[in-house]
Amino acid sequence: xxxxxxxxxxxxxxxxxxxxxxxxxxxxxxxxxxxxxxxxxxxxxxxxxxxxxxxxxxxxxxxxxxxxxxxxxxxxxxxxxxxxxxxxxxxxxxxxxxxxxxxxxxxxxxxxxxxxxxxxxxxxxxxxxxxxxxxxxxxxxxxxxxxxxxxxxxxxxxxxxxxxxxxxxxxxxxxxxxxxxxxxxxxxxxxxxxxxxxx
Amino acid sequence: xxxxxxxxxxxxxxxxxxxxxxxxxxxxxxxxxxxxxxxxxxxxxxxxxxxxxxxxxxxxxxxxxxxxxxxxxxxxxxxxxxxxxxxxxxxxxxxxxxxxxxxxxxxxxxxxxxxxxxxxxxxxxxxxxxxxxxxxxxxxxxxxxxxxxxxxxxxxxxxxxxxxxxxxxxxxxxxx
Numbered sequence: 199x200x201x202x203x204x205x206x207x208x209x210x211x212x213x214x215x216x217x218x219x220x221x222x223x224x225x226x227x228x229x230x231x232x233x234x235x236x237x238x239x240x241x242x243x244x245x246x247x248x249x250x251x252x253x254x255x256x257x258x259x260x261x262x263x264x265x266x267x268x269x270x271x272x273x274x275x276x277x278x279x280x281x282x283x284x285x286x287x288x289x290x291x292x293x294x295x296x297x298x299x300x301x302x303x304x305x306x307x308x309x310x311x312x313x314x315x316x317x318x319x320x321x322x323x324x325x326x327x328x329x330x331x332x333x334x335x336x337x338x339x340x341x342x343x344x345x346x347x348x349x350x351x352x353x354x355x356x357x358x359x360x361x362x363x364x365x366x367x368x369x370x371x372x373x374x375x376x377x378x379x380x381x382x383x384x385x386x387x388x389x390x391x392x393x394x395x396x397x
Numbered sequence: 398x399x400x401x402x403x404x405x406x407x408x409x410x411x412x413x414x415x416x417x418x419x420x421x422x423x424x425x426x427x428x429x430x431x432x433x434x435x436x437x438x439x440x441x442x443x444x445x446x447x448x449x450x451x452x453x454x455x456x457x458x459x460x461x462x463x464x465x466x467x468x469x470x471x472x473x474x475x476x477x478x479x480x481x482x483x484x485x486x487x488x489x490x491x492x493x494x495x496x497x498x499x500x501x502x503x504x505x506x507x508x509x510x511x512x513x514x515x516x517x518x519x520x521x522x523x524x525x526x527x528x529x530x531x532x533x534x535x536x537x538x539x540x541x542x543x544x545x546x547x548x549x550x551x552x553x554x555x556x557x558x559x560x561x562x563x564x565x566x567x568x569x570x571x572x573x
Contacts, residue, residue, distance in 0.1 A: 238533035
């Protein structure tokens with residue numbers, strides 16, 4: 199056999215078919231074709247019996263079971279992964295609502311306290327909630343009392359009033375007034391002595 | 398794969414095995430020479446084809462696709478195991494691990510491995526074997542064979558021609 203035997207592609211294709219070539223081949227190509235088929239048939243015989251049913255059963259049990267397990271795993275993984283998302287979303291929504299409510303109820307001006315008359319008559323210091331808060335009327339009901347607690351002592355008012363009176367009196371006194379009053383007191387004392395005949 | 402859309406998975410696997418299992422096993426066994434190893438490779442071929450079933454665009458060449466996977470697995474295996482694919486049966490029996498004793502059926506199959514095929518396969522180069530076996534078991538075109546081997550078309554044709562000439566020297570007198 200010539201190692202450099204030239205065979206066209208068509209001849210190679212015809213020689214390497216499982217069935218005998220229907221196209222006309224020269225003797226060399228036909229002989230190569232016979233060798234090819236003998237080789238293939240020997241390989242087939244060597245392969246022997248092939249248990250298709252066993253392989254099908256094995257593949258179906260492994261591949262299909264794995265597919266179903268993967269689907270289940272994906273589903274459970276997806277459900278698990280939603281919980282943190284939902285939880286964080288709920289927390290974020292709660293924080294947002296709380297922030298909005300605080301912003302809506304936050305007073306724009308500091309509260310002014312009006313003390314009711316009944317409170318002025320009570321004795322001792324007391325912590326009081328204001329009777330009327332000006333400036334944020336719609337939100338008054340929801341404001342905690344602690345936000346408006348102020349220190350009110352009636353004694354402080356009295357001290358302040360006494361200080362003002364004393365300041366006024368002190369402002370009117372002069373050194374001349376003091377000497378006249380002392381002289382008047384001395385004259386009154388002499389007059390009483392004369393009338394009693396002691397002089 | 399063919400008729401993949403709407404075909405239940407179990408039916409598709411059964412159809413693959415019935416239509417292509419025998420050819421795949423014949424191809425792989427001729428290259429790896431050990432029935433149990435061939436069965437493992439064939440099972441792996443179907444497993445990989447199943448995993449890639451959604452990516453595979455059916456072009457009517459189902460067997461070529463499966464044989465391409467099988468060829469890649471055999472080449473990878475031979476590279477990984479080194480000597481195994483090159484030793485003859487007698488040498489393999491000597492170096493075969495004791496824990497990997499073949500089943501009685503496998504042993505019979507080993508005995509039944511024809512001397513003609515062994516001699517022919519020993520005479521062929523690895524690429525020549527693959528070209529001829531792909532042509533016989535898969536009826537692949539030479540373009541498909543070249544693509545499977547990763548070589549130019551003319552190279553695949555040359556391997557085919559040289560393999561046929563080598564077979565012609567051996568087989569006519571012994572096989573027929």
